[in-house]
Amino acid sequence: MTYKLGLTGSIGMGKSTTARLFAELGCEVWDADAAVHRMYAPGGAAVEPVSRLLPAAVQSGAVSRKCLKDLIAQDASVLKTLEQIVHPLVAQDREDFLASSVSDIVVLDIPLLFEGGNEEAMDAVVCVSISPEEQETRVMARGTMTIEQFRQIRAKQMPNEDKCARSNYVVVTDNLEHARAQVKEIVAEIRGKLGDA
Template identity: 55%
Template sequence: MTILIGLTGSIGMGKSTTARLFNEEGCPVWDADAAVHRLYAPGGAAVAPMAATFPEAIEDGAISRARLKAIMSRDPSALAQIESIVHPLVARDRADFVHNHRKNLTELTNPAPVLVLDIPLLFETGADRGMDYTVVVSAPPEVQRARVLERGTMTPEQFENILEKQIPDAEKRARADYVIETETLESARQQVQSILRDIRQRADHA
């Protein structure tokens, strides 16, 4: 049996670091953001359909995120069209990852292998329905805000706009099977280890 964990969390909550901690514990990790980069790159599966719908989004044979942002700023309705192209391709990439790992494993593998699927919009897209367990990473609002603004890649206004488009942290926490508090790295590591022990114990007694 292969166990699927859906990992999510709002911007600045420490999701990427937590995904790395799972990987360090031996869990293969699929990264939705990395999948989008592959799809947008030259030769990526999203390039041709995007070029057919938004030819101005293509630059040097790849999909330009900057050009997509410009398109959406001019026409907010373009977001739904872009998502209709990208989301199914991302879902297929994720399914291929799971399939490729499962075919290399046997039902006798012990402990039960755990695959972690790092999906920023896990609940928003309904991808949580395909998971055995969901894990939400979280931190106090002031820590989240400080982390994001310290990156220097967005303004406070842009940060607030992103938050408005995501399910609130409190709702994600309520819907999750497990919550990881990420204020310190060592604490997050211990929580990851504890979750894996619990999940594997459940699998042993299933």
């Protein structure tokens, strides 16, 4: 039996780093964002359906995230159309990953796990967490968005304390060694349960 561990957390909380820590311990990791990137790339599964329904979003044989952002800004209904294309493709990609996985624990890295109602499909959920001040500092340090853009994104996501309350495990990502120790504990606990089963 493969144990499905959902991994979630808001922007800037340290989810990618935490996913790598699970991978170091032999867990296979599926990344929802990476799946979407593959689908948007030339030859990706989303290119043809997006070019049919949102032709302005496809440039040089790939789906342009910038064009999508502009289209959504002009017309909010574009987001619904895009979700109807992408969500089933992402779900299929996840199923294909699970079918080919050989690890005892698979980590499904899904930023909007609770928002999308995906927690039901998981055996347990891990939420990464950090203080709102540290979160803002990290995101601003990337230099990829303004403070207004960051706050808009955060406002659309479920509040961090709600995600933590709904999760089986919380990993505080204040520093790498602390995060690594918490991930080791979680993996040891799950492997202990799997060994008893």
